[in-house]
Every structure is written in C-alpha cells, then in structure tokens.
Amino acid sequence: MKVITLNDEIMIGQVIGDRFCALLQENPSAVLGLATGASPIPTYQCTISRFKAGDVSFAKAHTFNLDEYCDLPAAHPQSYRSFMHTQLFSHIDIDPQNTHLLDGNASDETAECSRFDALVEQLGGVDLQLLGIGRNGHIGFNEPADTFTQGSFKVQLAPSTLEANSSYFVGERMPTHALTMGVGAILRAKEIVLVATGASKAEAVKAMVQGKITPQLPASALQNHPNVTIYLDPAAASLLQ
Numbered sequence: 001m002k003v004i005t006l007n008d009e010i011m012i013g014q015v016i017g018d019r020f021c022a023l024l025q026e027n028p029s030a031v032l033g034l035a036t037g038a039s040p041i042p043t044y045q046c047t048i049s050r051f052k053a054g055d056v057s058f059a060k061a062h063t064f065n066l067d068e069y070c071d072l073p074a075a076h077p078q079s080y081r082s083f084m085h086t087q088l089f090s091h092i093d094i095d096p097q098n099t100h101l102l103d104g105n106a107s108d109e110t111a112e113c114s115r116f117d118a119l120v121e122q123l124g125g126v127d128l129q130l131l132g133i134g135r136n137g138h139i140g141f142n143e144p145a146d147t148f149t150q151g152s153f154k155v156q157l158a159p160s161t162l163e164a165n166s167s168y169f170v171g172e173r174m175p176t177h178a179l180t181m182g183v184g185a186i187l188r189a190k191e192i193v194l195v196a197t198g199a200s201k202a203e204a205v206k207a208m209v210q211g212k213i214t215p216q217l218p219a220s221a222l223q224n225h226p227n228v229t230i231y232l233d234p235a236a237a238s239l240l241q
C-alpha cells in the first residue's frame with residue numbers, strides 16, 4: 001500500500017476528487033464505490049466543484065455505497081441515502097437510478113445483500129473505491145471479528161462505533177445494526193483510496209499499515225490489495241514509524 005501524508009483534509013479531498021474526475025474522463029461509465037462519514041466530504045466537495053466547472057459528468061456512472069443503517073427510514077436525515085443525496089448526488093448530474101445503496105429496511109435482508117452483490121458484479125465490479133476508517137479499524141461497517149466476511153451482510157455495530165456515531169443522533173435512538181459490503185467484496189475493487197484524518201484515527205492507521213493482517217482490525221486486509229493509496233493528515237500519521 002502507498003501511504004501519502006498531506007497537510008490537511010482539504011488537500012486530501014482535492015487529490016482524491018481529482019482522481020475520481022480523471023477516472024470518469026477516461027471512462028464515463030465507471031463504477032464508483034462511495035463512503036459516508038466526515039472523511040469523504042472534502043472529496044465530494046472537490047468533485048462537485050469540478051462538475052460545476054464543466055470538467056466532468058456522472059451521467060453514465062454508477063455508484064455503490066458501502067453500507068446503510070438498519071431500521072432507519074431512507075428519508076431520515078442520518079440515513080446514508082440522505083447523506084449521499086445532501087453531500088453529493090443532489091449537486092451532480094448522476095441518474096438517481098444509478099445510485100445503489102443497500103436497503104437497511106428490507107424485510108428479507110439476506111436477499112437484499114445478494115441482490116446488491118449481484119448488481120455490483122453485473123456492472124463489472126467497482127473501479128475506484130473510496131473508504132474512511134473507524135477508530136476500531138472498521139471499513140464500511142465491518143467491525144472487528146473472527147473472520148473476514150466476503151459478501152454483504154447484516155452486522156451488529158461495535159460499542160466504539162455506536163459511541164463515535166451517536167453524536168449524529170442527538171435526542172433519538174441510534175440504529176444498532178447495519179448492512180455492509182464485506183471485506184472480501186471491498187477488496188475486489190480495482191483501485192482503493194482511503195482517507196484518515198485526526199489523532200483519533202492514529203492507532204487504527206498504525207495497525208492498518210504496520211500491524212499484522214487480522215479480522216480484528218478489518219482495514220489491515222487492505223495490505224493484500226495491489227492498488228491501495230492511504231491519504232493521511234499529520235495527526236492520523238503521527239504513530240507511523
């Protein structure tokens with residue numbers, strides 16, 4: 001894996017936003033793997049600026065998101081569907097039909113996960129996957145576990161994730177479960193870029209880059225991928241030797 005430290009999250013967003021645009025200029029029908037949380041927001045802002053400048057079109061692209069909360073209405077402001085609409089989709093020319101998220105309210109969750117995984121395959125797989133990382137080393141919502149999961153599945157959120165994300169659910173109950181792409185599926189992306197900023201990510205970053213590969217630190221699996229770039233700010237990089 002390549003590790004690049006830049007001054008701040010804005011610079012990181014510009015570099016990754018430019019990479020997304022270059023891919024779309026080369027292949028307008030590219031399949032993009034998208035993430036939620038604070039980390040990808042500067043990337044989305046850069047991408048929106050490039051779209052508004054007329055540099056890039058999403059009209060033929062497809063997007064797949066990593067994960068979605070269970071039992072949270074899609075229209076809820078904290079659903080990942082709403083996040084993507086607010087932070088990216090409503091600002092660009094993507095066809096809403098081409099924006100794919102797992103349905104965390106599906107009555108048959110196993111069938112929903114199979115549908116989603118089959119669609120990714122049908123569209124040729126993810127060309128460029130954007131990732132953040134949880135403080136416990138999760139990617140998507142793959143929490144520390146005994147094995148790496150391949151396809152999408154339902155997961156119980158870890159206590160540290162509930163704590164980290166509870167600030168988004170002030171005065172209401174936070175979902176305890178989610179549907180997420182598995183680590184195996186994430187690794188099938190042709191290219192992966194991961195963003196980590198801030199001191200709260202430093203331990204997870206060190207374990208991801210320099211620790212042993214273990215499902216107890218799901219992001220460590222990225223060491224096995226041939227085309228991963230990790231973008232850090234100085235605080236997130238502070239424990240790397």
Ligand code: GLP
Pocket residue numbers: 035036037038039040066067131132133134135139140141161165
């Ligand atoms: C969330 C998401 C992840 C994200 C991570 C870090 O729980 N499921 O995809 O990478 O937590 O979020 P943030 O970027 O806000 O720190």
